[in-house]
Amino acid sequence: MLPFLTPSSPHSLIPSASNHPLNISLIVSDLSTKGAGRWGGAIRPFLLAQALQKLGHQVKLFGLGYDSDLPPITDDQLSVFCVRCPYYAGLGGTWRTLNQLLPKIDGDILYAVKLKPSSYGIALLKKYLSGRPLILDIDDWEMSWFGGDDWRYEFKLQGLVNDIFQANGVLKHPDHPLYLQWLEKLVGQADAITVHTEFIQQRFGGVYIPNGKDINLFNPQDYDAIKSRIKYGLENYKILMFPGAPRPYKGVEDVLIALEKLNRPDLRLAIVGGSPYDEYDKKLQENWGKWLIQLPRSPVNLMPEIVAAADIIVVPQRETGSTLAQFPLKLTDGMAMAKPILATKVGDIPKILGDTGYLVDPSSPDQLAEKIEWILNHLDEANIKGKQARERCSKDYSIDSMAKILEEVLSPFHKYTNIS
Template identity: 65%
Template sequence: MTFPAQDRKPKISIVVSDLSSSGAGRWGGAIRPFLLAQALRQLDYDVEMLGVAFGEKSSAIANSAFPIISFPCQSHSGFFQAASKLIHQINGKIIYAVKLKPSSFGLALIKKNFTGRPLILDIDDWELSWHGGDKWKYDFNPKQIARDFWQPKGQLKHPDHPLYLKWIEKLASRADVITIHNQFLQQRFGGIYLPNGKDTSLFNPAQYDSEASRAKYGLSDYKILMFPGAPRPYKGVEDVLIALEKLNRSDLRLVIVGGSPYDDYDLQLQQKWGKWIIQLPKSPVASMPEIIAAAHIIVVPQRDSPATQAQFPLKLTDGMAMAKPILASCVGDIPHILGETGYLVEPNSPEQIATTLELILNDFSTANTKGIAARKRCIKQYSIEAMAEILKPILAKFSII
């Protein structure tokens, strides 16, 4: 499929599954849909982003770089009305759906069926992994169906219920192109490898003074381990805290940036290991490089599970771009992403984390050398520019560029 010469740069509509303040809207430019938008804009495409916003009463997201249009609705009501408006509003000649969900790919597929517009599907998670993976089954008992569908907050009223996630997996092949960001997803769904990129001009250690950053955030008295994201049990933060207990060094602290918007997990961590934790509030993307500059070591201690095997932890490229020593676990694509530029431990292993922390702190010169190599690797393989180079031939299938 090609477009006339005057349309060499057709508009691209990125359809996101949830643009609410607890979904994609929470992290703004730090997550996959916004990274895709940046890479597309590197190629001089016009971009718009659309999505429902579960649980929101108004459209609150603003971004001066490109239009962002959200359609508020409640999780169990109002979705069809919001979805109808969203489908009608998709103006791009190419549709790029992010996540294999009814609330994104499903709506984009409807638009494709009505218009014939090319559809790219980006899969950045195995959505069923959050529900037990292939073992998950729905109880098709008539009473259960009646409860789940007819009650005001029945589970089947949510468009991304695992039953619908299971069904929509079978429709993935209807996309014209699939992009994925790790080997696990590629083995399951096929597609073209498109790793997460980082804005390495923004995340540039040469622009920041680490000592000044530590002073600004009250961290000057410590050696700082940093987890720049929302802690969840599968992310292994507890293993780092157990390691700190084992080391029992008063100069070490774990800084958690942002915290969890989902539950009281942060409070649980504070109650058990508060003496080792410093919590910093969620910050806009533009502020994150300065915060990460304050770290001595970035920790990405993922535990081994189907969910983590299907992930590309963005915290890795945060640390790589900022030339920080990185301690991470051997889960999923992490060893491939880091190569020889970081320190790897087995998952679920506080003892190895403790030993490796001592190794890093006792030879910090070598650790910093690895950090410098990590930035070079990030620029070459995991930058926005690297993403754009991969996207260029993909988009050439649908347009002249």
């Protein structure tokens, strides 16, 4: 029997007289620099950690790292424990990895980020072995990437054998859609659920906690837009900015088609970071390179300075099962920095933006072109909306906003103390 599966006495919990700081283990599916580590403190696990720390709780991040070439993410403000795991680990490799990881997870509360075997599955196993309460955060509909509810695995003998035993057999990866599908049936095993969009809330239930922005870091008063434009080589253009990794469903192509239609030599789309997944950047450059400026991936503390250089932030999501479940972080980048925002009517975007930005239909380059032209001709009015967007972000979409809701989510767990 593997050491971490050795039976032990039940986890001891005793009532406590007051709300005390908790030790919370955030369990993340991929902490490598090609996973959650790519954007550092800018994405959901780190935002939750910031909000929990603001409440005075002790937070540690635990997870796997599938990237064999680059080191796992490190963070000066957080304790991060990452165990390397081969991408196609198989049963043996997965057990060996868990044998290293599970004994280290020591929180009073387990908080799994993403409905994946490599996060929620690990947290469930720890819950079963230790008796510790478990919160599940769902920030994506994972099955949407594979066709949603219509996806089926073909259980044919030869294919099954190959998928399990070949060196790169797909069933050797812990987050294969077959396992994702099975895991959806275990959502009810969590003691609480948090989500960040209405779509996910309708599907899985749970408490709505939006992605908050550090509005002290993202403060336009601390940055000079002209200096930022000069620093990043943008001073000769009107800049539309997409501060994220482009993917087909994110609608960047629609913006580029709109720029072709406008055919204004003073316009450029600046993409920050590029795609870490495939050759999609190359495709964009081949087809629309004259309208593109590619800026390198930058740590979160430099993003406000980069966003300051934009004239308009664009969030042109197309309508898919995946985008309906997403909360675009670049939306609050622009809101916090008081920028005019042009976005599409997809998912929660209209609700998040309210009347503090500009909305068009998804997959509509003509509407995008018309609205870009209008905003550039009415920049004073658009900048007023940008200031209203920052006020809205400060009120409803900040780290403080997240912390207030998390305090309520955690209140039932304050009566217990881990004394095992």
